[in-house]
Amino acid sequence: MANLHLNVSEVLDHISLDCVIFGFHDNELKVLMLRLKHTNAYALPGGFLKHEETLEQAAERTLKERTGLDNIFLKQFKVFSDPNRDKLKKDNPEFLKNEPPEVVAFFNKRFISVGFYALVEFSKVDPQPDALSEACEWISPFADVEMFIDHKDIIDKALTTLRIQLNQQPIGLKLLPRKFTMPQLQKLYETILGRELDRRNFQRKILSYKILNKLNERKTGGAHKAPFLYEFNRESYKQALEDGLSGIW
Amino acid sequence: MANLHLNVSEVLDHISLDCVIFGFHDNELKVLMLRLKHTNAYALPGGFLKHEETLEQAAERTLKERTGLDNIFLKQFKVFSDPNRDKLKKDNPEFLKNEPPEVVAFFNKRFISVGFYALVEFSKVDPQPDALSEACEWISPFADVEMFIDHKDIIDKALTTLRIQLNQQPIGLKLLPRKFTMPQLQKLYETILGRELDRRNFQRKILSYKILNKLNERKTGGAHKAPFLYEFNRESYKQALEDGLSGIW
DNA sequence: TCAAAAGTGTTTCAAATACACCCATGG
DNA sequence: CCATGGGTGTATTTGAAACACTTTTGA
Numbered sequence: 001m002a003n004l005h006l007n008v009s010e011v012l013d014h015i016s017l018d019c020v021i022f023g024f025h026d027n028e029l030k031v032l033m034l035r036l037k038h039t040n041a042y043a044l045p046g047g048f049l050k051h052e053e054t055l056e057q058a059a060e061r062t063l064k065e066r067t068g069l070d071n072i073f074l075k076q077f078k079v080f081s082d083p084n085r086d087k088l089k090k091d092n093p094e095f096l097k098n099e100p101p102e103v104v105a106f107f108n109k110r111f112i113s114v115g116f117y118a119l120v121e122f123s124k125v126d127p128q129p130d131a132l133s134e135a136c137e138w139i140s141p142f143a144d145v146e147m148f149i150d151h152k153d154i155i156d157k158a159l160t161t162l163r164i165q166l167n168q169q170p171i172g173l174k175l176l177p178r179k180f181t182m183p184q185l186q187k188l189y190e191t192i193l194g195r196e197l198d199r200r201n202f203q204r205k206i207l208s209y210k211i212l213n214k215l216n217e218r219k220t221g222g223a224h225k226a227p228f229l230y231e232f233n234r235e236s237y238k239q240a241l242e243d244g245l246s247g248i249w
Numbered sequence: 250m251a252n253l254h255l256n257v258s259e260v261l262d263h264i265s266l267d268c269v270i271f272g273f274h275d276n277e278l279k280v281l282m283l284r285l286k287h288t289n290a291y292a293l294p295g296g297f298l299k300h301e302e303t304l305e306q307a308a309e310r311t312l313k314e315r316t317g318l319d320n321i322f323l324k325q326f327k328v329f330s331d332p333n334r335d336k337l338k339k340d341n342p343e344f345l346k347n348e349p350p351e352v353v354a355f356f357n358k359r360f361i362s363v364g365f366y367a368l369v370e371f372s373k374v375d376p377q378p379d380a381l382s383e384a385c386e387w388i389s390p391f392a393d394v395e396m397f398i399d400h401k402d403i404i405d406k407a408l409t410t411l412r413i414q415l416n417q418q419p420i421g422l423k424l425l426p427r428k429f430t431m432p433q434l435q436k437l438y439e440t441i442l443g444r445e446l447d448r449r450n451f452q453r454k455i456l457s458y459k460i461l462n463k464l465n466e467r468k469t470g471g472a473h474k475a476p477f478l479y480e481f482n483r484e485s486y487k488q489a490l491e492d493g494l495s496g497i498w
Numbered sequence: 499t500c501a502a503a504a505g506t507g508t509t510t511c512a513a514a515t516a517c518a519c520c521c522a523t524g525g
Numbered sequence: 526c527c528a529t530g531g532g533t534g535t536a537t538t539t540g541a542a543a544c545a546c547t548t549t550t551g552a
Contacts, residue, residue: 500552517537
């Protein structure tokens with residue numbers, strides 16, 4: 001059974017990072033998580049900081065390992081530094097049972113963890129478990145499952161941040177496939193905001209920003225009337241976000 | 250000459266924090282900074298993380314030491330983790346010349362620094378230099394002075410964050426004295442936003458939130474017509490911020 | 499052929515903006 | 526007595542919200 005191959009001298013003590021990787025599929029928001037070996041708990045993909053890296057580079061590296069993707073949209077949102085936050089780790093080191101002693105010792109130090117959230121296009125992700133986990137899978141951020149130490153808190157905080165930053169960050173652009181329908185975009189906004197929006201007002205408002213190109217294609221295959229496909233106009237979207245999408249949904 | 254009396258075994262390696270302490274005085278935004286000994290550079294008040302502390306507690310401790318104040322409004326806004334960020338420190342260790350070798354060695358490690366911003370009532374602060382600095386004083390966040398390593402970047406980022414969070418955080422409440430005038434409050438908003446606002450519209454809008462109590466007093470002593478004094482209605486202000494002061498200035 | 503989803507348009511109401519006049523004060 | 530800053534009011538424009546009808550589709 002493969003172990004972590006973590007060279008503890010390559011990374012800084014006391015500092016870790018956790019990534020809340022958001023995807024959007026079947027009109028639902030998802031988070032990519034690891035199911036830890038020998039436990040039922042889910043954990044966020046995370047990692048440690050190498051000597052010559054920034055935290056952003058370390059997060060990118062982690063993302064690449066779990067999703068296969070480069071150039072992911074990534075943002076720090078909070079540092080979790082409760083000295084008791086990793087208490088559970090010491091009580092439940094089951095998932096470390098195949099690791100060498102120096103790795104176990106390293107894990108048992110106190111860590112402050114920098115939370116990042118990432119936005120990825122669901123269909124492009126190839127989920128890769130790490131050596132400490134049995135599976136890497138998408139679950140609902142609202143799912144009531146057992147989570148490693150404070151990872152539930154980290155997800156909740158990421159969601160709150162996402163909600164607040166919905167009008168300042170290219171959330172739609174990063175979470176949806178290149179071509180998408182208006183109802184899809186609306187569902188995305190609704191999921192993040194946690195409330196329903198009026199279909200017609202939503203469309204009018206989002207179109208008024210001139211950040212979408214309407215395509216001469218419709219999404220076929222679904223039941224009911226075929227909706228048009230849209231794509232983001234990357235130029236104007238970028239510009240619009242710099243000004244802030246002035247409204248609040 | 251007093252030295253730091255830093256017991257390096259009490260704090261974690263590699264982790265520091267810096268506080269951008271905002272105050273408002275003479276209708277101008279100010280930042281509390283230290284002037285480092287034996288250099289011309291200004292540095293942000295900062296500190297290290299003790300083993301049993303959260304970062305927030307460590308920041309509070311730092312704030313208490315520099316300002317004499319407790320219960321300060323404090324918020325994390327970013328972690329600065331460029332591996333070269335403290336390069337200058339190694340080139341210019343002048344301000345450490347009275348420190349024992351273990352302290353110098355500690356300072357020469359790589360640090361990632363968690364940025365906090367704090368909002369304080371200017372007149373209540375009693376600025377206290379630390380052992381490494383000659384003075385602790387208020388300067389303009391826009392001042393073009395020499396700053397320690399990346400502290401200018403940290404201030405800029407704090408300002409940007411403050412601007413974005415102006416409608417979500419109790420910024421007025423924390424920065425102004427208990428009684429203040431409408432023009433003062435407006436100047437505060439204008440300074441943070443970096444643009445002018447219409448006097449009459451500002452007043453109408455801020456009053457519409459019902460977060461101010463108009464007092465039966467006027468601010469005397471100034472030239473020209475004496476403006477009324479207001480105070481925040483803490484109950485409704487708190488409530489309003491939870492909902493977000495829906496507008497954007 | 500009909501239920502359910504999607505396209506499109508109008509009316510209404512609230513908020514942001516622009517603008518004007520009067521009042522008080524110290525120099 | 527007047528320049529400056531402060532108090533208060535109104536008309537206009539803009540955008541958000543509420544709401545209705547028609548079209549397309551697969552079951």
